[in-house]
Amino acid sequence: MKTTPRKPRLYRKRAKKAGLAPGTLVYVGEVQAEPVRITYIDYDEKQLQETQASKIEECFEFKETPTVSWINIDGLHDVPLIEKLGEHYELHPLMLEDVLSTVQRPKFEDYEQYVFVVLKMLRYNEERGGIDSEQVSLVLGPNVVISFQERIGDVFQPIRDRLRHAKGRIRKMGADYLAYALLDSIVDSYFAILEKLGERIEGMEDELVENPTEDTLQRIYLLKREMISLRRSIWPLREVISGFHRSESELVKETTDLYLRDVYDHTIQVIDTVEGFRDTASGMLDTYLSSVSNKMNNVMKVLPIIATIFIPLTFVAGIYGMNFEHMPELKWRYGYAAVWLIMITVFVAMIVHFKRKRWL
Amino acid sequence: MKTTPRKPRLYRKRAKKAGLAPGTLVYVGEVQAEPVRITYIDYDEKQLQETQASKIEECFEFKETPTVSWINIDGLHDVPLIEKLGEHYELHPLMLEDVLSTVQRPKFEDYEQYVFVVLKMLRYNEERGGIDSEQVSLVLGPNVVISFQERIGDVFQPIRDRLRHAKGRIRKMGADYLAYALLDSIVDSYFAILEKLGERIEGMEDELVENPTEDTLQRIYLLKREMISLRRSIWPLREVISGFHRSESELVKETTDLYLRDVYDHTIQVIDTVEGFRDTASGMLDTYLSSVSNKMNNVMKVLPIIATIFIPLTFVAGIYGMNFEHMPELKWRYGYAAVWLIMITVFVAMIVHFKRKRWL
Amino acid sequence: MKTTPRKPRLYRKRAKKAGLAPGTLVYVGEVQAEPVRITYIDYDEKQLQETQASKIEECFEFKETPTVSWINIDGLHDVPLIEKLGEHYELHPLMLEDVLSTVQRPKFEDYEQYVFVVLKMLRYNEERGGIDSEQVSLVLGPNVVISFQERIGDVFQPIRDRLRHAKGRIRKMGADYLAYALLDSIVDSYFAILEKLGERIEGMEDELVENPTEDTLQRIYLLKREMISLRRSIWPLREVISGFHRSESELVKETTDLYLRDVYDHTIQVIDTVEGFRDTASGMLDTYLSSVSNKMNNVMKVLPIIATIFIPLTFVAGIYGMNFEHMPELKWRYGYAAVWLIMITVFVAMIVHFKRKRWL
C-alpha cells in the first residue's frame, strides 16, 4: 500500500477576522520565522538597479521617478511594514486587506490610480504528491508594480533574468508590460502542474486496468478532491484576466493589450485541460467500480459452480450411506460401480451445460 | 451510534396567509414569550446616544434629525408595533409584509424613499449540530437604518462596539455605510459556519476511511440536506448584494460603493465554498457506497472460498461412507491413507489456484 | 401495502386539433355535465353589483361603462358562448383558441387592447393523494377582467369577499389591480400545495429510515413524476409574471407594478421550493437504494457465516463416517472425544476470527 498523499485543506480559516471593521489589516496566514524580504528592481531602457532593501522606506523614493520600479515583498506577516507601504503609495485599505487575507478568491479590481490583481501561484509538491498554493497580489500603479507573496521562492526568476540582461522587449516597455509578464509567468507555471497531474492520471489509469486495489479508490477520490480545489484557484482567473484586458484604466497601454489577450487564451486552455481531467477522473471512478465488481463476480461465479456440482453428488453418496436394513442396491454386485457411473454422468452433464451457458 | 442531529425543516409554513389581501400584516413565525425589544443608537461624528426604548413612539423623533439613527427591533410578533413604525416612517405595506413573512427568500428592493434588504442570519447550533437560520430585514432610509430580527441575539455586537468607541470610519460615514456594515457582519458570520461545516466534513471523511457505518450514510445524507437549505439562503444573496451595489438609489453614496463591492466578493467566496462542499459531499457518498460494498465483498469472498474447498472433500468422504457390500477400496490396507492423500492434494491445489487468481 | 395513488397523466391529448386552421375554436378538455356558469361583479369605489347571468349577452353592456367589471366563466365546453363573448369584446381568435386549449403552457401575451395570461390553478386532491390541475385564463381589458375556468370551484373566494366588503384597497383600484389580485391568489394557493408535498416528503423520509418497502420505491418514483408535472406548471410562470410586470401596456398602471413585483417574488420562492424538493427526492432515492442494499447485505452476511462454520465441521464428521476397514482412529478409545475437541476448537477459532474482522 502506497502512502496516501495528504489531502488539501477543504477550507482555510479566516474566521479570526469576523467582526473587525472593513479595511482592518490582519494577516490570516501562517507566520513565517524569517523576516519579510523586500527587493526592488528599478529600470528603464538604459540602466537597471537591483537591491535587497533592509527597510521599506528605501522603496519610497521610486514613487516619483519616471523609471519603472518593481517592488517585491516576500512574506506578509509584518503588518506595520505593509501599512507603511500602503500609506506612502496611497493604496486603499480594502486593497491591503485583500493582500493580507491569503484565502482570497482570485480577483481583479480597478481603483483608478491603481489596478489590483490577486491570484494563486501553484507549485507541485513532489514530496507529498499534491499541489501547494500561495497567494500573489499585484498592484500596478504609474511606473510601479508592487508584488506581494506569502513566502520566499517564486516563478519570476526568468523575468528577473530578462530584466537584467535586457532580453526581449521587457526593458523597453512600461510597468503594465511588467505586470503582464508576471501574470504570464504564473499562468505558464500552471502548465507544469497540469503535466504532473496528467502523468499521475495516466499512471492511475494503467493501475486501474492492471491491478485495482482499495487504495486506488482512495487515490481517485483524492485526485477529484484536488481537482475541486484546483478549479477554485483557476476558474476565477478567466474573469480576472479578462477584467484586466477589458479594463479601461489608463495604466494599461494598448500595446500591452495584445499580450493580455494571449494570457487570456492560456488561461482558457488551462481551464479546458482541468475540465478534461475532471471528466477523465469521473470515468476512472466508473471503471474502477465496474472493474472491482467484475473481479468480485469472477470469484462469486466460479465458487457456486463447484458447490452446485458437488452438492447433488454428495446427496447421492448420502443415500447409500443410510443404514436401512432393506436396501437392495447395497447388496447388488455392481451397485458401487453403478453409483460411480451415475455420478460421473451427472458431473459431465453439468459441466457441459455450464459451458454451453458460458458460465465457465 | 451517535445521535443523529435534527433535520432542518424542508418547508416552513406560510399558508395561513393564503387569501389575505396583499399588504395585510401577518407574522408567520413562532411567537416569542418575551416582549419585543426596541433599541436605538443615534449618532454623528461627535456624539452618540444609545437607549432601549419601552415604546415604539420614542423612535419617531429621529425621522427628522440630521444624525444617523439605527433602530433595531428584536422580535416580530407584535404586529401593531410594527404597523405603527411603518406608518410613521411611511414604509410600504408590501415591505412590512415581507418583514413579517419570515420565510422570505433573500431579496433587495428599491422603494425610492427606502432601500429594502431581506437576508438570513445563520448560526451554527453546536447542540444539535446544525445550522439555525433567522431572518433579518434592513430598511435604509435618509439618515436612518431600521433592522428587524426574529429573536434577541445577533452578530452586530462588533458594530455596536465600533460605534460606541468611534473605531474606524463608521461614525464619520452616513446611514448607507451603517447598512453596509450590518450586511458585511452577516456575510462575515457565514465564514464561521463554513469553517464548522468544513471541520464536520473532514471529520466524516476520516470516519469514512476508518470505519464507515450505516450511521455515516445517514449523516452524509443529512449534510447534503443541510447544504440544500444553506444554498437556498446563500445563493440569492449574490443578486441581493449586486442589486444593492448597482442600485442607483440616491441613498447609497459613491464612497460606500467600494465597500459593497467588497461584500459582494465575500458573498461569491461563500457561494464558491458551499459549492466545493457539495462536490465533496457527493464524492463522500460515492466513497461510502464503494467502501461498504468493498467490505461486503471481502466477507462474501472469503466465505464461499471455504465452502468451495470443503464441499468436494466432503463428497469424497461421503463416497466412502456408503454401505455397499462390494467396495474393494474399503478393504484395501492403504485405502484410508490414500483418501487422506487425495484430499490433501485437492486442498493444496485449490489453495494454490486461489492464491494465483488473487482471490485470497 | 397502501394504495398507490393514481399517476398524473404524462401527456394530455390535444391531437384532435391537428390540421385545423389557426384560430379555430375547439375545446380539448372533458365536457362537463353542468351548463357553463357565468357570473359578473361590476364595481367602483362606491357601489358593487354581483349577478349570476343566465345568458352571455347580459355581460355585454359592461364594455362601455367606466366601472370595473369582472366576468367569470366556469366551464369551457360551450364554444358558441365563448365565441359570442369574444366577438363582442373583440378578442383575437388566437387568444380564444388558447383559452379553449386547456393543455396550454402558462403564458403571457400582449394584444395591445388586451393583455392575456394563461396559468394553472392547482389543488391538492386529498382523496387520490395527488395534484389536480385546472387551466385559468385571464383577459385584462380597459375596465374589464374576464376569467375563464374549466370547472366550478376556485381560489378566488377571498377576493370576492374583499370586493363585497370593500376591504383593503381593491375597490379603489382599477381592473389591473383586480387581475393582479387573481394572479396573486393563484400563486398563493401554490404554497398550500407545497406544504402538503413537504409533509408527504417528510413522512416518506421517516418511512425510509424505519421500514423501506418496495412500495416506498413506487411512491418515490410517483413523487418524482408529480414533481416533473408540477415544474411544468410552475416554471413558465416566472416568465409569465415578469412579462406582465415588464409589459409596457397602458392597461397596467404604475401603482400596480409594485404588487406585480411582489407576486414575482412569490413565484421565485415557489420555484425555489420545488427545486429543493426535487433535490430531496433524489436524495431519498439514493437513501432507499442503499438502505435496501444494506438490509440485503445483513442477510447475505450472516447466512454464509453459518455455512462457513459448519461445512468444515461436517467434513470432519464425514471423514469418520467412512467405512474403511483400517481406520486406526476409530478404534482408539478417545477418538470420539478428540474429534469433538477438534471441532469445538475450529468453531471457536472461526467465531473469534470473524469477530475480529467485524463480520459479526
Add this chain to the structure above:
Amino acid sequence: MKTTPRKPRLYRKRAKKAGLAPGTLVYVGEVQAEPVRITYIDYDEKQLQETQASKIEECFEFKETPTVSWINIDGLHDVPLIEKLGEHYELHPLMLEDVLSTVQRPKFEDYEQYVFVVLKMLRYNEERGGIDSEQVSLVLGPNVVISFQERIGDVFQPIRDRLRHAKGRIRKMGADYLAYALLDSIVDSYFAILEKLGERIEGMEDELVENPTEDTLQRIYLLKREMISLRRSIWPLREVISGFHRSESELVKETTDLYLRDVYDHTIQVIDTVEGFRDTASGMLDTYLSSVSNKMNNVMKVLPIIATIFIPLTFVAGIYGMNFEHMPELKWRYGYAAVWLIMITVFVAMIVHFKRKRWL
C-alpha cells in the same frame, strides 16, 4: 419476447460531399424509384388553380404574377430539375445545397430576396414502432412559397383543403401566411407523435411494475435513444421559429407576426414535453434497475436461509454417522429421539430468529 423495433440511425452519411466546392448540388438521401412530383397551387382571394406539373418550367410563370403561388416538390433526387428551378427563381446555391443535403439541422436563414427554413417532418411509424423523419425546406419569396420534400406524402392536406374551400383567412392573406400555415401544420403534427410516445411510456411504466424483463431494459434504452434523436430534430426549432418571428424581412407582414408567435409557443410546448419524457425515461431506468435487483434479492435471500437452517442440522446427523467404536450416545436408548429433539429445537429457533429479523 416482443420484436425489438429498429433503432434510429445514429448518423446519416453525408461524407460523399466532402471535398466538393460549396454550392455544388449533391443529393445525399436515398434515391426514390418514382419520379419527382411537382404540384402547384396558385390563388388569390377570388380564384384558385391547382395543377400537377409534368415539367418544372410550368411553374416559372408564377414568378411575376401578383397571385400567391405554392410550388411543392416531392422528391429531391432529380438534381437538374432543382437546379433549373433555382436558376429561374434566383435562389442562392448554398440554399439549394441545404435543400438537397437531407441531413441538415433545422435552420432559418434570411437571404434578403428570400427567407429560407429547413425543418423535419416527423411521422410515427406504427409498423416498426419508431419515428420516421423527413426533411422539409420552405422558401418564402415575394408572392411565392416553394416547399421541398423527400417523399410523397405529407401533413399539408388540411391546408390544401382550406385553400380549395377558402376556409378561414388563408385565401385572403399573402405568401407569408401560407408559409406560416405550413410551419404550423408541421409543428402541430409533432403533438400526435408526442401522444404516441406518451402512450408507449405509460405502457412501459405498467410493464415495469408488473413484470420487468430484460427486454424492458432494451426498450427503455431504445426509447432514450429515440428521445436523443427527437431532441436533435426539435431543439433547433426554437431558434428557427424565433428567427423567423424576429426577422426583419419585408417578406413577413406584421399581421402574420401574431401567428408566428403562436407557433413559437407550440414549439416551446413540444420541447417542454420532450424534456418531461426524458426525465420520466430516466426515472423508469432507475425503477427498472432497482426492481430487478429487488427481485434478485428475493431469490437470493430465501435460498441461503434454507441452506443456513439445514447445514447445521446435517452436521449433527454427520456426527452420529461416524463409526467410532466408543460413542456412548449411540448405545443410549433415547439417543435417536434426543437427536431429533435437538434438531427440531434448532430448526424452530432459527425460524423464529429469522422472522424477528424480518428476513422471512
Add this chain to the structure above:
Amino acid sequence: MKTTPRKPRLYRKRAKKAGLAPGTLVYVGEVQAEPVRITYIDYDEKQLQETQASKIEECFEFKETPTVSWINIDGLHDVPLIEKLGEHYELHPLMLEDVLSTVQRPKFEDYEQYVFVVLKMLRYNEERGGIDSEQVSLVLGPNVVISFQERIGDVFQPIRDRLRHAKGRIRKMGADYLAYALLDSIVDSYFAILEKLGERIEGMEDELVENPTEDTLQRIYLLKREMISLRRSIWPLREVISGFHRSESELVKETTDLYLRDVYDHTIQVIDTVEGFRDTASGMLDTYLSSVSNKMNNVMKVLPIIATIFIPLTFVAGIYGMNFEHMPELKWRYGYAAVWLIMITVFVAMIVHFKRKRWL
C-alpha cells in the same frame, strides 16, 4: 480479445516553454526527419502558377503582387525559416508563437493587417482505431493566405484541384474566399470522422446486446475518452468561426460572409452530432453494466436453487446414516422406500414453488 487501441494522450507537453519571453519562438511538437516543404500557388482569374519552393525567400515577392497567393508550409521544426517568413510579412511574434505551439486551442484573432485562425485537422487512423490530430494555422492577409501544417499530407487536395482547373468560383474570388475554402474543407473532413465513430458505436451496440465482455467496457471507456478529446478540438471551433464571420476586418468581403455562415452551420452540426454520440455512449455504459449484472444474476440464481433443493435432501439422507442402535425406521421393511418417497415429494414441491415464484 481484440487489441485495445492506443489511448489518445491526455495532455501534450508544452512545459519546455515555461519562463521564456512571450513571442519567443519554440516548436513544441515532434521534430520531423524530412525537411520542411514549402509550396505556393499564385493565381488570379486568368492564370495560375504552382511551385515547390526550395527556400522561403522565393515566397517573398508575392507580398506586393495583386494576385492571390497561397503559401503552404508543411512542417514546423525549422524555426528560423518561420522567423524569416514572419519578418518579411510582418507577422506579430505572438502569432508565430501560436503557430509553433502545436498544443494550441482552436482560436481566431484579428491583428488588423492579418486575420489569424488556429484549428485542428483530424484524421481517422484506421490502424490504431483512433483519431489523429494535427494543428493547422491560417494567416489571411491582403491577397495572401499562409497555411502552416505539422506534417505533409492534408485535406486540401480538392481545393488545389479546383484552383488548377478553375472549377467553381474559387479563382474569381479573393484571398478571403480561399481561406474560407480551407476552413470549409477541414470542417467537412470532420464528417468523415463522425461517420467512422458512428459505425464504431453501432458496432459496439450490437456487441453489447449479443456478447458483452470485459473488453467491451474498456472500449466504451476508450470511446468516451476519445470523445472528450474530440470535443476539445471541436467545441472552440464554434467561437472561432463565428468570430471570423462577425469580424469586421476589411480582409473579409461581404460576399464571403454567406459562405462563412454556411461553415458555421456545419460546425454546429458537428458539435450536435458529437453531443449525440456522448449521450449514446453514456447509455451504452448503462446497458453494459446492467447486462453484465443480468448475466451474473442468471448464474447466481440458478446455482443456489440447486443447492437449496439438495441440501434438505442430503440432510434426510444424513439422518438415516446415523449409527444409533435404536432407530426403528431402519428396521422397518419399507423404510428405504418411504425415504425415497419423502425425498421425491420435497423435490417436486420445491420445483413447483420455484416455478410459481418465477425463479426458474
